[in-house]
Amino acid sequence: MSETIRRVAVGSANPVKLGAVRAVLAWASPDATVEPVTVPSGVRDQPFGDDETIRGARNRARAAREAMDADLGIGLEGGVVDGPDGMRSCAWCVAVHRDGREGVGGSLAMPLPNAVAAMIRDGMELGYAMDELVAAHGTKHGKGAVGILTGGRIDRQGAYEVLVTYALAPFVTPELFAR
Numbered sequence: 001m002s003e004t005i006r007r008v009a010v011g012s013a014n015p016v017k018l019g020a021v022r023a024v025l026a027w028a029s030p031d032a033t034v035e036p037v038t039v040p041s042g043v044r045d046q047p048f049g050d051d052e053t054i055r056g057a058r059n060r061a062r063a064a065r066e067a068m069d070a071d072l073g074i075g076l077e078g079g080v081v082d083g084p085d086g087m088r089s090c091a092w093c094v095a096v097h098r099d100g101r102e103g104v105g106g107s108l109a110m111p112l113p114n115a116v117a118a119m120i121r122d123g124m125e126l127g128y129a130m131d132e133l134v135a136a137h138g139t140k141h142g143k144g145a146v147g148i149l150t151g152g153r154i155d156r157q158g159a160y161e162v163l164v165t166y167a168l169a170p171f172v173t174p175e176l177f178a179r
Contacts, residue, residue: 001171005029009068011039011060011075015141020160021074028168035070039063041077046125050090053079054104057094065096072097074167076160078140080112080120087117089126089145093163095171105166108159110146 008029010021013036022034040063041047041056056077065073078091091108112126119129127140130148139148144156170177 001029001168005032005071005171007068007070008032008034008072008074009064009070010034010036011041011064011073012036013038014076016144016157017076017160019157020076020164023157023161024164024168028165028172032071035068037064037067039067041075043077046120046123047077047079049079049081050092050106053077053090054092054094054106057092057104058096058102061094061096061102065098070098072171074164076163078108078126078144080117080126081109082117082121085111086114087112087120091160091163093160093167095164095167097171101170103167103170105163105169107162107166108146110149112145113149116145 008025010018018036025032025034039060042059043052043056047053047056057075060075061073073096075094081088081090089108089110092106095103116129116133126145130139130145131137134148146159147155
């Protein structure tokens with residue numbers, strides 16, 4: 001990154017989210033320390049829609065940065081979007097600097113099986129619905145829905161690394177965002 005980021009607070013203790021941030025920061029700011037802190041998202045356990053999911057990521061980023069007095073706070077939030085063609089996943093990352101600047105990156109728009117969508121509509125969180133679908137436990141702390149539904153081609157950490165990279169764009173190339 002073009003500026004010095006020494007301390008980064010991640011608003012989650014989830015090893016997949018933490019791993020994604022550490023992997024990206026190893027490239028973007030190799031001298032930074034990355035520390036987890038459990039903070040509330042301020043949204044439902046299963047956010048619906050991009051707006052609510054972004055709000056959860058932003059709340060986590062701000063709360064984490066403040067709790068650790070870090071240079072940068074990172075929040076990652078996964079959600080679902082229900083539309084006329086069925087339900088899809090979504091995931092968003094927000095990076096908040098101590099000076100108030102922020103970056104937002106999102107992706108992971110993937111169709112979800114009808115059985116999973118029905119469980120979510122009945123109040124279940126995506127991770128637990130995936131656990132039930134494949135008779136497993138704790139998939140959201142591992143390969144996640146994306147890993148399961150792509151047959152292992154893409155894992156959750158790899159997908160989240162893209163989101164983190166997108167969210168850091170304004171800090172990696174600030175001269176392009178200042179125009």
